[in-house]
Amino acid sequence: MPTSLFIEQHPNGLAFYINGDLQFDTADETIYHEYLVLPAIALAAQRFPQTPLRVLICGGGDGLAARDALRFSQVSDVTLVDYDSEVLALGRTVFVPYNQGSLLDEPGAALGETRLTVHTQEAFEFVSRLPDACYHVVICDFTFPTRAEDAQIYSREWFQQVERILCPSGVMSTNGVSPEQRTLGFWCLYQTLLAAGLQAKPLQVAIPSFQAHGYGAWGFLLASAMPITRSEVEALSFPPTLSALQPQDWMAAFQLPTTIAQHRHAVNIHTLTCPQLFYYLLNPRLPLETTAIAPSDAELQTTDFLDLQEAGTGCLGTRDLLQLDSIASVWLEELYRSDNLQTPQALDQLMPVQHRYHSAQMTSEWMGYLKALLEEVNLNQLIASLLERAQELPPQLVRELKQLAEKIRTGQPLTYVSEHTAEVITLLSVTLLMANLTSPDVVFAKGYSSSSGGSSYSGNGSESDLGIFGMWTMIIGGFWLWNLYSNPDD
Known part of the structure; x- marks a missing residue:
């Protein structure tokens, strides 16, 4: 399917759309990218002290995730793989004022070497050919699936490949969907990560431009084969001059309304052999058997996922209900x-x-x-x-x-x-x-x-x-x- 790219200029910057869907608005893109990138790399830096970190970014051709990954001096190598050459071209031209030239050669780099390598390729194909345990961090910055085929990079098989290329106790972070607008789809991703052998921590963050487009509060998932503990998260150290992620209160993102969290056990996992995710995205509000919560208390209750270490409860689907x-x-x-x-x-x-x-x-x-x-x-x-x-x-x-x-x-x-x-x-x-x-x-x-x-x-x-x-x-x-x-x- 042909890809339609559109840039809307406004007084304070621009908004970028792919096939009519907002990808980022420069007014608040730092919220999205800092929550996607910084916790994962900070956790890896804490787990691998004095170790040059290797980071893989899948998607992210706009260069904004790469910008935040390169904030860490401990990061020695960033590999970015994106199949869309047009988005990469924008990342090297129009988006340079916002990604701080992250996709360009770093001035003064010895012998012309930089910390960033870019590959124009499908992420699944690229990752499947990598050796085991070759990255400390994997960042998945993909677009919202608009076709069933787009959901392959959210499957159990994909996350198993990510787990394979991560060093032991390495960390991954993935863009999800809105827990409040696509509740079943979000928990399908959560359960799929667990089924792939990754301990996952969901986050929900308010991004004004996304909410203005009706996308709802946005979801992310931080994951590792080694359980992520509250004490680790509380001790994370971030780069200076943050724009959106505030060290004193950012952990509130791990607290999701219980009215949303209670649905996490009522979904199937998403696999290539029996796809489920796109069905949940198109049909996000199916009737579910849920634990009873008094209406007066429902909006006040939250579930803090930093306090939970859960095993997967998602089942394999028996059929693709879109067929x-x-x-x-x-x-x-x-x-x-x-x-x-x-x-x-x-x-x-x-x-x-x-x-x-x-x-x-x-x-x-x-x-x-x-x-x-x-x-x-x-x-x-x-x-x-x-x-x-x-x-x-x-x-x-x-x-x-x-x-x-x-x-x-x-x-x-x-x-x-x-x-x-x-x-x-x-x-x-x-x-x-x-x-x-x-x-x-x-x-x-x-x-x-x-x-x-x-x-x-x-x-x-x-x-x-x-x-x-x-x-x-x-x-x-x-x-x-x-x-x-x-x-x-x-």
């Missing part, structure tokens, strides 16, 4: 629930948000229109199309479809729907909803319309042709799903 077959599986499970007194599945699990520009309200509205959507299907044509391929269907389903077709032809009331037919309708419903949420024009052959503007536009081409294509999209999806779930003995 069509997994969603259909949830619907079929709901169809065969034996206890009618149980609370039905939440709508956002029956049909979760699929795209970052969608909303839970949009999906719920589509769910509410399910009956109307199904009524748009020509049932006679659908059954006839299915029976044309009767040899590919279970015999019992063929018999039931023929009975259904006869009832429709003769106008008999449909007072009973068999188990197999119910499965077909369920799978058709899922396919229809998925198609409408991703490409409504294909399914119903409707052109774009704007009720607010009072005008409409229908694209070129035959509406009936598009309708047939949409119908076959649903039929093919139905066959595919049926092949996944049908019993060959039926």
Whole structure:
């Protein structure tokens, strides 16, 4: 996907956006970068006294994290790897007044050598080729995932690679997501770190520019294979002239509201084989079974993670709930629930948000229109199309479809729907909803319309042709799903 970079100039500096998402505003970027970088390197400096520190920065092509890493005289070598050459170019030009030339050759360096080496490469590929125990600190300064593929660098496999290249008792720090806006996603990262063998400490920090964009208070995770203790953190020594991180009160960032912290045991870990994180980011507020907290006390309670040393409780996911077959599986499970007194599945699990520009309200509205959507299907044509391929269907389903077709032809009331037919309708419903949420024009052959503007536009081409294509999209999806779930003995 092409990357869109945008710089907004304002009287006191600039704001930098990637694909419409704010990366930093120079008015307060020091809050983000000092909390991301300084605690990790200060802890490593304390654990490796009199040792030249080697630091790896993954991402951070703007040079701002490198600026803060180079504040430490004990840091002898900084390696920065970022795949985006355009961001690196900005880091060497436009951003120089803010990163203090961190990506440029240091003036007066002996024989032209500097403490910084830059690689233009994917971080996962770069790290996977490194030898074991080669860095004291790893800083992960990645952008917020906007596609499922972007979340690979937050997986257990990624964190296992980071743990592998860290020296024993080395430290890593990673940019997270907002604990208050993306609660489940944040705890998914936390549990994934624990599952990778890293003891993690979450932090939450208020960054005004992020909050102004609706991102909420921002989250970070400080981690090491060696447990991080309160006494260590209290003894950290930071460089002088800090802009945002205040030594006397910065540890309050480890205190998260208990109403947020209590959800940390209710998530799966994120792996490459069964991704979970992007689902949580798109669907951040699922109903959870939580410990009871009196509403009057909830906002006053905090959990101080410096007082906790926790083992991971996240489980491996059994399916990726953003995939069509997994969603259909949830619907079929709901169809065969034996206890009618149980609370039905939440709508956002029956049909979760699929795209970052969608909303839970949009999906719920589509769910509410399910009956109307199904009524748009020509049932006679659908059954006839299915029976044309009767040899590919279970015999019992063929018999039931023929009975259904006869009832429709003769106008008999449909007072009973068999188990197999119910499965077909369920799978058709899922396919229809998925198609409408991703490409409504294909399914119903409707052109774009704007009720607010009072005008409409229908694209070129035959509406009936598009309708047939949409119908076959649903039929093919139905066959595919049926092949996944049908019993060959039926």
